[in-house]
Amino acid sequence: RADLRAAFDKVAAGGLIMSKADLILSFRKGADASDGRVVLTSGSNYGPARASGNFYLGGPRLRLSDVDVN
Incomplete structure (x- = not known):
């Protein structure tokens, strides 16, 4: 497992403005083959x-599953 971490002061996505955002990208083989x-x-x-x-690499595009946005 390898974790990449990043912190952002401000991220804008349309009308949503996020502040003090923390991003964790974990590379690991999931039970769902992610x-x-x-x-x-x-x-x-x-x-x-x-x-x-969860994300899947390989093939012509990045695939996401089990997405939860709140």
């Missing part, structure tokens, strides 16, 4: 924000 998991947590102009999901 290649890893991504998690983003932050504050926002709407309150606390969190997103997560």
Whole structure:
């Protein structure tokens, strides 16, 4: 397992403005054959924000599953 971590002061996605965002990108083989998991947590102009999901690498595109956005 390898974890990559990043911190951002501000991230804008349309009308959503996230502040003090923490991103964790974990490379590991999941039980569902995924290649890893991504998690983003932050504050926002709407309150606390969190997103997560499994990712699959290979092939012509990146694939996501088990996505939870709140």
